[in-house]
Amino acid sequence: MKKYLLLLACCLFSIFGSYSQSKTDIEVLKNTIWKTENLGNGLVWEYYHFNQKELFQSNQSVHILRTKLKNKSVKFAFGSADIHHKDSDTTRKLLKTSLIAATNNALVAVNGGFFNTKKGGAVDLIKIDGKALDTATYNSRKALPDHSRSAIVIHHNKISIVKGDTLPFWEKKLAEENIMVTGPLLLFNGKEEPLKNNAFTNNRHPRTCACITKTKEILLITVDGRNAEAQGMSLQELTFLTQNLGCKNAINLDGGGSTTMYIKNKPDNGVVNFPSDNKLFDHFGERSVSNILMILPK
Structure with a gap:
């Protein structure tokens, strides 16, 4: 009997301890009083450094780019590092997010989907302006990896997050002229997706x-990590963050050393977050990537 009561007490402590922590993080x-800057063109940049271990009992550095879905001053787009030759194959390259963004005259940008670190090119379908640059490289006889089960699509400047399938080649049914398959999906229609x-x-x-928020805005979010000043987040914690930012649909992009946020005309080549590839908490640790998600002047 005592053993049973002890087990029950431990379970209750675990349940209520977990709830208490979540409640604390919600508060x-x-x-949080975000550092906020109006960038013009209906774009807003928000930033906060949680440096007293107050969020998830850890230090966190979070950047957010925010704009309305129906912002008529901008254009949503994908950018690629690849070089396309008129009558020959595409040259696969990897370039820094800031360079791809600046080349495309982007106002703001974040890094995009997952890619082949040795050969270049995306590992999932990416289509820009109707041209498929890369297709899925997964093994069709196995269950799809998490990053192959959802997508960001753009059609007539309307950007959406799409829930895919566990079956191979579901992405071939997507008809939009701009597609970036990535994942995993974190939220869909306000509900948490299984991870x-x-x-x-x-x-x-x-x-x-x-x-995409319940108030019809799109948020591009970076969370820094791999540093004592910013420990990074699990996908569960990232989901929790998006929920508390009012998101209805949320999708994960490539992270790790790829995580980069770019804002035009900012110092340090426009990099405003703290990319981790140089193992320093500064703006110079960008990793070269295959593609990016950007917002252009219309």
């Missing part, structure tokens, strides 16, 4: 994600 986010129980999900890393 922290609710009361796999593995190191990629559970460990803290730098993260990049995009979400």
Whole structure:
């Protein structure tokens, strides 16, 4: 009997302890006074450094780019590092987010989907202005990896987050002229999506994600990591963050050393977050990537 009561007490402590922590984090986010800058063209940049271990009992550095879905002053787009030759194959390259963004005259940008670090090119479908640059490289005889089950699509300047399928080649049904398959999906129609129980999900890393809010805004979010000043987030924590920012649909992009936020005309080549590839908490640790999500002047 005593053993049973002890077990019950431990379970209750675990439940209420977890709830208390979540409640604390909700209050922290609710009361955060974000550093905010109006960038013009209906774009707003928000930033906060949680440096007293007050969010998830850790230090966190979060950047947000915010604009209305129906912002008529801008154009949503994908950018690629690849070089396209008129009558020959595409040259696969990897370039820094800031360079791809500046080349395309982007106002703001974040890094995009997952890519082949050795050969270049995306590992999932990416289509820009009707041209498929890369297609999925997964094994069609196995279950789809998490990053292959959802997408960001742009059609007539309307940007949306799409829930895909676990079956191979579902993305071939997408008809939009601009497609970036990525993932995993974090939220869809206001509900949490199931996440796999593995190191990629559970460990803290730098993260990049995009979400659409209940008030019809799009948020581009970076979470810095791999540093004492910013530990990064698990995907569960990232989901929690997007929920408390009012997101309805949210999707994960490539993270780790790729996580980069760019704002035109800012110092340090426009990099405003703290990319981790140089293992320093500064703006110079960008990793070269295959593609980006950007917002252009219309």
